[in-house]
Amino acid sequence: MKTFYSGDQPGEGLYQCNGCGGVVDVNDSTFSLLPCSECGCTVWIDRCIKE
Ligand SMILES: [Zn+2]
Numbered sequence: 573m574k575t576f577y578s579g580d581q582p583g584e585g586l587y588q589c590n591g592c593g594g595v596v597d598v599n600d601s602t603f604s605l606l607p608c609s610e611c612g613c614t615v616w617i618d619r620c621i622k623e
Contacts, residue, residue: 589610
């Protein structure tokens, strides 16, 4: 697993908040990660598998 931070452009995929576990689905390779809207955490973990 890779770790990303707000402001990174990780590319398309699912990223999970390291704070609350919320998942963001990125469909735009130019999208920059934002702090989590739920808990404000700025650390995101690459998550390959959709539930
Ligand atoms: Zn969060």
